[in-house]
Amino acid sequence: MDLGLKGKVAIVGGASMGIGLGIANQLAHEGADLVIFARRLPKLEQAAAEIVRKYDVRVLPVAADIRDKDDSVRIVQAAIDAFGRLDILVNNDGAPPLGAIDSFDDVAWQKAIEQNLFSVIRMVRSALPHLTAAGGGSILNISAISAIQPIAGFALSVATWAGVIGYAKTLSIEIARHGINVNTICPGYIDTDRLQKVFASGTESPEAVRAKLITEIPLGRIGSTADIANLVALLVSPAGSYITGCTIPVDGGLLRALR
Numbered sequence: 001m002d003l004g005l006k007g008k009v010a011i012v013g014g015a016s017m018g019i020g021l022g023i024a025n026q027l028a029h030e031g032a033d034l035v036i037f038a039r040r041l042p043k044l045e046q047a048a049a050e051i052v053r054k055y056d057v058r059v060l061p062v063a064a065d066i067r068d069k070d071d072s073v074r075i076v077q078a079a080i081d082a083f084g085r086l087d088i089l090v091n092n093d094g095a096p097p098l099g100a101i102d103s104f105d106d107v108a109w110q111k112a113i114e115q116n117l118f119s120v121i122r123m124v125r126s127a128l129p130h131l132t133a134a135g136g137g138s139i140l141n142i143s144a145i146s147a148i149q150p151i152a153g154f155a156l157s158v159a160t161w162a163g164v165i166g167y168a169k170t171l172s173i174e175i176a177r178h179g180i181n182v183n184t185i186c187p188g189y190i191d192t193d194r195l196q197k198v199f200a201s202g203t204e205s206p207e208a209v210r211a212k213l214i215t216e217i218p219l220g221r222i223g224s225t226a227d228i229a230n231l232v233a234l235l236v237s238p239a240g241s242y243i244t245g246c247t248i249p250v251d252g253g254l255l256r257a258l259r
């Protein structure tokens, strides 16, 4: 199925590795040109070169920290300067640290808000005029299943991503008339460096934690970055343009809820 992404321009955050890199690869496979960003440039440049080699699309790597408000403007401007248009914004990056709720002071909470919530607000603010000028487009946020089914120790993420879900739903209603859809994907356990760190953060061995978690997933496996990227490609494409305002778990059936 041709998703109609050839020649579209997408910004993909946190794309030097993990879920962001998987999304960048999938959009490039579908023919989109990309601006990818992360803080560490060497790894990002390596990712960009690899994507160009595999898919023969244009890829611009931009070193940026999503917690820096000027960087959100700079990333979008880089896309316009390089490609003259913007069709797709994928909000994805790292996440705040884990820990007990009462272990976090105001500074930690402020950083978490900057990383998860303000990053999305600022990127949307910068991108929106260009998505509108392009005659429509797509905004896609990556959050986590813990934002729907909270997990002890994940408070910084859960609280701030719940804000993203509320923001995204409201945004979807307000900008639908411009032909822009807005959706949020909530991954379950996805095989990335970050997940390895989560596995290693407790007292049990990472192997034991992994094995235990797999028993909780109805489909019986940890997800791959492609499991997320395949859905992203559909949602940001013309083929998925009637889907908006949704918060969608991609978790192998982990979430125990009717809606």
Ligand SMILES: NC(=O)c1ccc[n+]([C@@H]2O[C@H](COP(=O)([O-])OP(=O)(O)OC[C@H]3O[C@@H](n4cnc5c(N)ncnc54)[C@H](OP(=O)(O)O)[C@@H]3O)[C@@H](O)[C@H]2O)c1
Pocket (backbone or CB within 6 Å): 013, 014, 015, 016, 017, 018, 019, 020, 037, 038, 039, 040, 041, 043, 064, 065, 066, 067, 092, 093, 094, 095, 115, 142, 143, 144, 145, 186, 187, 188, 189, 190, 191, 192, 193, 194, 195
């Ligand atoms: N893996 C999972 O099981 C899972 C499950 C649910 C939700 N998620 C969420 O999905 C997102 C991606 O996770 P992942 O597993 O792919 O993580 P990852 O493998 O650690 O990759 C994170 C990416 O984001 C970049 N990044 C981190 N902080 C950044 C910042 N402040 N500004 C710009 N770029 C930044 C990293 O590059 P630099 O370090 O060079 O900046 C890297 O490219 C996270 O928000 C995570 O919480 C993951």
